[in-house]
Amino acid sequence: DTGVSQDPRHKITKRGQNVTFRCDPISEHNRLYWYRQTLGQGPEFLTYFQNEAQLEKSRLLSDRFSAERPKGSFSTLEIQRTEQGDSAMYLCASSWKGEKLFFGSGTQLSVL
Amino acid sequence: DQQVKQNSPSLSVQEGRISILNCDYTNSMFDYFLWYKKYPAEGPTFLISISSIKDKNEDGRFTVFLNKSAKHLSLHIVPSQPGDSAVYFCAASAADSSYKLIFGSGTRLLVRP
Numbered sequence: 001d002t003g004v005s006q007d008p009r010h011k012i013t014k015r016g017q018n019v020t021f022r023c024d025p026i027s028e029h030n031r032l033y034w035y036r037q038t039l040g041q042g043p044e045f046l047t048y049f050q051n052e053a054q055l056e057k058s059r060l061l062s063d064r065f066s067a068e069r070p071k072g073s074f075s076t077l078e079i080q081r082t083e084q085g086d087s088a089m090y091l092c093a094s095s096w097k098g099e100k101l102f103f104g105s106g107t108q109l110s111v112l
Numbered sequence: 113d114q115q116v117k118q119n120s121p122s123l124s125v126q127e128g129r130i131s132i133l134n135c136d137y138t139n140s141m142f143d144y145f146l147w148y149k150k151y152p153a154e155g156p157t158f159l160i161s162i163s164s165i166k167d168k169n170e171d172g173r174f175t176v177f178l179n180k181s182a183k184h185l186s187l188h189i190v191p192s193q194p195g196d197s198a199v200y201f202c203a204a205s206a207a208d209s210s211y212k213l214i215f216g217s218g219t220r221l222l223v224r225p
Contacts, residue, residue, distance in 0.1 A: 004155070033212060042116075042201050042215030043156065056210055091155050099144050099211055103155035 002026070004104035006092050012110045013082055020078045021107045025094030032075050033101060034067055035091040036060070043091055049075060082111045115139045116204050118216035126224050131189040133219050135202030138183065142204040146213065147176060147187045150199045159200070160187070192223045 005024040013019050025032050030051050035043035046065070048056045051072040061067075064082075069075040079086055089108050093101040117136045125131045133147075143164040148156035162169040162176045162185070169176050175188045189196055199220045203213040 006155075031211070040121075040217065042118075042203075042217050043213075045212045045214070048210050048212055050210070056212065093155075095211065099205065100146065100158055100161060101211075101213055102158065103148075105153070105155045108153070 004092055004094050004102055006090075006104035006107050008107055009105065010108045010110075012112065014112050015084060016081055018078065018080045019082060019109065020076055021090055021092075021109075023075045023077070023092030023094075023104060025074070025092070026102055027073075029094035029096050029102070030072070031095045031097075032069055033093045033095075034075070034077050035093065035103075037089045037091060037106070038087075046077075079109075082109075084111050087111045114217075115142075116202055116214050116216040118202055118219050120219050121217070122220045122222070124222045124224060125192050127194055128191045131187075131192045131196065131221055131223065133187040133189075133200050133202075133221065135185050135187075135216055136183060137185075137204050139204070139206070139214075140183070141206045141208070142214075143207055144205045144211070145176070145178060145185050146203045146205075147174075148201045148203060148215075150201060150218070156201055189221075192221075194223045194225050197221055197223050 032049045034046040037043045049069040064080045067077045089106040091106045093103045146161040147159040150156045178185045199218045202216040
């Protein structure tokens with residue numbers, strides 16, 4: 001049983017650079033979620049896919065953020081022109097019929 | 113607008129005693145509640161859940177209680193063990209919102225040997 005896999009685990013970048021994260025959900029799961037967590041806070045919802053369709057985006061997701069799930073399997077989250085405020089842990093989760101979400105280990109982004 | 117609140121940032125208990133973690137919510141449309149456990153540098157791990165049609169769910173040492181009228185839920189861990197030391201997040205979802213989870217800010221539990 002392979003869980004949700006995220007790559008890379010850590011990313012350090014300079015302000016203004018673009019970064020891309022990948023998430024591989026549990027294979028039979030059709031729903032995929034992206035969350036962001038900062039220190040001392042709980043995970044905050046960013047966006048949600050059912051199969052390849054992006055069905056909801058949070059207002060937290062500025063124009064610099066884009067997510068895709070081209071074939072309804074893995075997903076990518078890209079941040080363009082990174083800012084220091086983007087520093088956070090980016091979590092991916094998947095589920096089959098909703099309710100219980102299974103999370104990956106996250107990608108820790110540091111923007112210098 | 114914090115829909116799920118965990119007002120205690122930290123809790124310290126003696127090994128073998130009961131740990132009680134509390135959570136309040138404001139959105140009456142929430143119909144499913146979950147507790148997640150998180151270790152540093154890892155993603156949250158599902159612990160236990162409860163549907164709004166129940167008021168109690170038990171799984172081994174972990175019991176979740178739901179009081180819908182008070183919009184309050186709690187997680188009881190009995191007996192507490194040092195390995196339970198982690199950050200615990202309460203989360204809620206509604207079936208008509210794509211089951212996206214709304215999380216509280218977490219409670220850091222320390223179980224002292």
